[in-house]
Amino acid sequence: MTDTKSIRTTLRARFRALRQSLSPNAQQLASEALALACNSLSKNTQVVALYLPNDGEIDPTLAIKHLWQHNKHVLLPVIDPNNKGHLIFQRYEQDTKLPLNQYGIPEPKYDPAEIVDITTIDIIFMPLVGFDSQGNRLGMGGGYYDRTLSAVAPHKPVLIGLAHDCQQVDRLPVEVWDIPLHIILTPSQKLITKHGEKLFELPL
Numbered sequence: 001m002t003d004t005k006s007i008r009t010t011l012r013a014r015f016r017a018l019r020q021s022l023s024p025n026a027q028q029l030a031s032e033a034l035a036l037a038c039n040s041l042s043k044n045t046q047v048v049a050l051y052l053p054n055d056g057e058i059d060p061t062l063a064i065k066h067l068w069q070h071n072k073h074v075l076l077p078v079i080d081p082n083n084k085g086h087l088i089f090q091r092y093e094q095d096t097k098l099p100l101n102q103y104g105i106p107e108p109k110y111d112p113a114e115i116v117d118i119t120t121i122d123i124i125f126m127p128l129v130g131f132d133s134q135g136n137r138l139g140m141g142g143g144y145y146d147r148t149l150s151a152v153a154p155h156k157p158v159l160i161g162l163a164h165d166c167q168q169v170d171r172l173p174v175e176v177w178d179i180p181l182h183i184i185l186t187p188s189q190k191l192i193t194k195h196g197e198k199l200f201e202l203p204l
């Protein structure tokens with residue numbers, strides 16, 4: 001194993017354990033703070049991807065409810081059955097059925113009619129295991145988001161990582177394929193990274 005890979009593996013285990021150890025009350029407060037922040041960032045947008053929580057991840061379900069109330073199109077990631085290691089994004093509505101995927105995460109059943117082209121998404125709010133102030137992201141280790149996003153433009157969709165404050169690390173060792181985040185939201189911070197600063201030149 002390379003140094004980078006082994007450090008990322010060690011950090012992944014540490015930060016997964018840390019977020020899993022948060023109390024239900026801490027998770028609830030985090031989710032409420034997140035809903036306000038997501039809502040404010042989504043104001044001038046129409047199509048927004050989120051995720052359903054797993055493994056102690058910060059819970060965006062309250063944010064999703066707010067977005068529905070404001071008539072936004074909410075999407076969820078679905079593991080692409082036709083393109084190994086990639087995600088597609090499908091519409092998520094109040095009556096969407098959510099069977100569990102291979103990792104036990106609820107996701108819409110694959111349906112080509114429900115797929116939304118990734119280049120039309122305004123914001124992808126992404127789960128993460130760890131992050132640093134440069135916008136580097138450590139995920140679950142499947143490479144799904146990195147592979148899926150490798151084909152999109154550097155400014156669209158806007159990539160926003162969602163995390164608990166305890167998931168921040170000084171500096172993550174990065175891999176060549178890592179796609180940096182524009183913004184990272186935690187219950188107490190809206191961190192605009194150096195990649196995100198370029199977005200101020202564009203309407204969000």
Ligand SMILES: Nc1nc2c(c(=O)[nH]1)N(C=O)[C@@H](CNc1ccc(C(=O)N[C@@H](CCC(=O)O)C(=O)O)cc1)CN2
Pocket residue numbers: 051052053054057077078079087103105127128139140141142143144145
């Ligand atoms: N909530 C949420 N949804 C998501 C992701 C995510 O990180 N969080 N993903 C982001 O990519 C995709 C799923 N990727 C995942 C990759 C690995 C594991 C996982 O639990 N891995 C186990 C090993 C499981 C096995 O191989 O049987 C582990 O590492 O313990 C979970 C999700 C799509 N949906």
Ligand SMILES: Nc1ncnc2c1ncn2[C@@H]1O[C@H](COP(=O)(O)OP(=O)(O)OP(=O)(O)O)[C@@H](O)[C@H]1O
Pocket residue numbers: 008137138139140141142143144145146147148150175177178
């Ligand atoms: N663009 C890509 N093309 C091909 N393989 C990739 C790409 N991105 C990631 N991978 C593969 O995915 C594996 C996992 O990558 P990494 O450790 O960066 O995942 P992660 O960022 O934690 O996961 P995720 O993106 O699913 O949240 C790597 O071993 C790498 O080989």
